[in-house]
Amino acid sequence: MSLFDKFGALAAQVAEAERAATNPFSVVLDHVLSPTEAIIRGRRALLLGTNNYLGLTYDPDVIAKSAKAVREFGTGTTGSRIANGSYDGHQRLERELAAFYGRRHAMVFSTGYQANLGIISTLAGKNDHLLLDADCHASIYDGARLGQAQVTRFRHNSPEDLSQRLRRLADVPGDKIIIVEGIYSMLGDSAPLKEFAAVSREAGAYLIVDEAHSLGVLGQTGRGLAEAAGVEADVDFILGTFSKSLGGVGGYCVSDLAGFDILRVACRPYMFTASPPPGNVAGTLEALHQLRARPILRQQLNDRGRQLYAGLAALGFDLGPEPSPVVSVILPEPQAAIEFWKRLLDAGLYTNVSLPPATPKSLSLLRSSVSAAHSPAQIDHALALFAEVGQEMGLVSAGPKAVRRAAAGRTA
Amino acid sequence: MDNSVSEIREVIFGTLRATLRNPVELTDQTNIANDLGLDSVAVMDFVMEIEDQLNVSVPLDRIAEVQTLGDLVETLHNVLSNA
Numbered sequence: 001m002s003l004f005d006k007f008g009a010l011a012a013q014v015a016e017a018e019r020a021a022t023n024p025f026s027v028v029l030d031h032v033l034s035p036t037e038a039i040i041r042g043r044r045a046l047l048l049g050t051n052n053y054l055g056l057t058y059d060p061d062v063i064a065k066s067a068k069a070v071r072e073f074g075t076g077t078t079g080s081r082i083a084n085g086s087y088d089g090h091q092r093l094e095r096e097l098a099a100f101y102g103r104r105h106a107m108v109f110s111t112g113y114q115a116n117l118g119i120i121s122t123l124a125g126k127n128d129h130l131l132l133d134a135d136c137h138a139s140i141y142d143g144a145r146l147g148q149a150q151v152t153r154f155r156h157n158s159p160e161d162l163s164q165r166l167r168r169l170a171d172v173p174g175d176k177i178i179i180v181e182g183i184y185s186m187l188g189d190s191a192p193l194k195e196f197a198a199v200s201r202e203a204g205a206y207l208i209v210d211e212a213h214s215l216g217v218l219g220q221t222g223r224g225l226a227e228a229a230g231v232e233a234d235v236d237f238i239l240g241t242f243s244k245s246l247g248g249v250g251g252y253c254v255s256d257l258a259g260f261d262i263l264r265v266a267c268r269p270y271m272f273t274a275s276p277p278p279g280n281v282a283g284t285l286e287a288l289h290q291l292r293a294r295p296i297l298r299q300q301l302n303d304r305g306r307q308l309y310a311g312l313a314a315l316g317f318d319l320g321p322e323p324s325p326v327v328s329v330i331l332p333e334p335q336a337a338i339e340f341w342k343r344l345l346d347a348g349l350y351t352n353v354s355l356p357p358a359t360p361k362s363l364s365l366l367r368s369s370v371s372a373a374h375s376p377a378q379i380d381h382a383l384a385l386f387a388e389v390g391q392e393m394g395l396v397s398a399g400p401k402a403v404r405r406a407a408a409g410r411t412a
Numbered sequence: 413m414d415n416s417v418s419e420i421r422e423v424i425f426g427t428l429r430a431t432l433r434n435p436v437e438l439t440d441q442t443n444i445a446n447d448l449g450l451d452s453v454a455v456m457d458f459v460m461e462i463e464d465q466l467n468v469s470v471p472l473d474r475i476a477e478v479q480t481l482g483d484l485v486e487t488l489h490n491v492l493s494n495a
Contacts, residue, residue: 134457144472151472153456165469357451 024353035373049352055373057247069282089281105260112241115251118269124149127174159195176205182214182225188326197234216245248284300372311383316396337364440482
């Protein structure tokens with residue numbers, strides 16, 4: 001008997017991936033050349049799976065601000081804000097985030113995962129009720145587990161199911177807190193937020209929206225789905241991350257609710273961890289500035305997302321329900337997803353594999369995400385490789401010629 | 413429905429028989445992960461089907477404790493009795 005026996009099923013899955021010669025869960029990017037290219041296993045690869053939505057990781061101003069902060073404030077904060085003090089950058093970033101959202105309060109966390117873990121576990125007390133969308137991210141479920149509230153899961157994107165579950169709780173004491181996401185990371189679909197907001201309002205519940213994948217992607221000014229759906233007033237807390245559109249690491253929560261700041265001395269994943277380092281904070285601040293000042297990035301991003309989605313749909317791939325910067329091909333089984341991933345990488349295209357139980361409805365996914373930094377030609381090149389490999393594997397009938405014809409039609 | 417233990421068991425077994433691709437003999441001792449091959453998310457999805465039929469919500473921490481079909485019958489019976 002070994003301490004690791006309980007991971008037997010997981011180990012078998014890893015062994016399966018290893019047999020495919022390349023394990024998608026331990027790939028190394030030897031050198032990153034730009035937001036869209038890297039050297040992987042000695043070869044140049046087009047990156048189509050980075051969540052680098054606005055492509056800001058190599059922006060000269062973001063790099064300059066980050067490097068300047070490292071020189072002036074050092075590489076790390078070496079402690080938590082509660083025990084070892086806040087830096088000016090932490091407070092500036094919180095002020096800027098609050099101003100961006102037009103809300104009174106903002107709180108910054110060291111990772112997006114910790115923002116979800118901290119806010120959800122702290123807000124929902126022992127007698128409260130959390131209602132989570134079935135497809136919410138693992139960090140939301142982990143936050144719910146860390147807290148002491150009763151947790152109810154409702155059907156993905158179903159305001160009717162949420163409403164029914166709220167009715168079952170109608171006479172049970174305690175606050176009700178609903179959590180949905182702006183864009184779901186596995187299939188790239190959005191929540192019907194207007195309808196969720198109405199259900200929440202009617203039940204007198206609190207509504208939290210995790211905009212991790214929708215910040216800088218959706219909404220007139222890039223604030224996310226709550227802005228796009230016109231229901232910001234109904235959303236009590238917005239959670240998000242710096243690690244996608246803003247090209248850094250960290251998470252945040254913004255809110256208008258009075259008394260919010262008490263969380264700083266009650267929220268353990270905020271209190272008992274090192275605060276975000278100065279270079280990361282300064283880079284994130286500049287990236288936020290760019291997100292606000294350059295709406296063209298959002299347009300490019302969404303254009304590329306639609307281009308990839310339409311191209312893959314035309315080839316005959318089974319996709320998620322709507323175009324977004326996350327575009328996932330649904331495959332019949334995990335082995336097919338791993339094989340597809342490997343063949344694409346061999347051909348110079350880097351994507352992601354997502355397998356159950358991390359995926360909804362036990363789907364096996366080859367997941368791509370586009371960036372504003374991708375050129376239309378790069379997306380066409382990716383589509384040609386999808387067509388080639390898809391045809392080789394017998395997944396689709398249309399070949400690379402169809403892609404070339406579609407690309408020619410677009411530029412004509 | 414008065415939700416007796418046997419009725420709850422019939423709803424669970426009936427739903428499983430309709431959804432499982434490979435026929436498996438179902439008893440109270442059937443282990444949901446090992447015998448039915450359902451992962452953590454698939455178990456939660458399956459419980460949702462049962463919840464709809466019995467008009468009840470089972471808190472996730474209670475589902476996490478369930479290992480066998482007998483456990484699930486008992487959990488649902490307890491939740492329904494206290495509703």
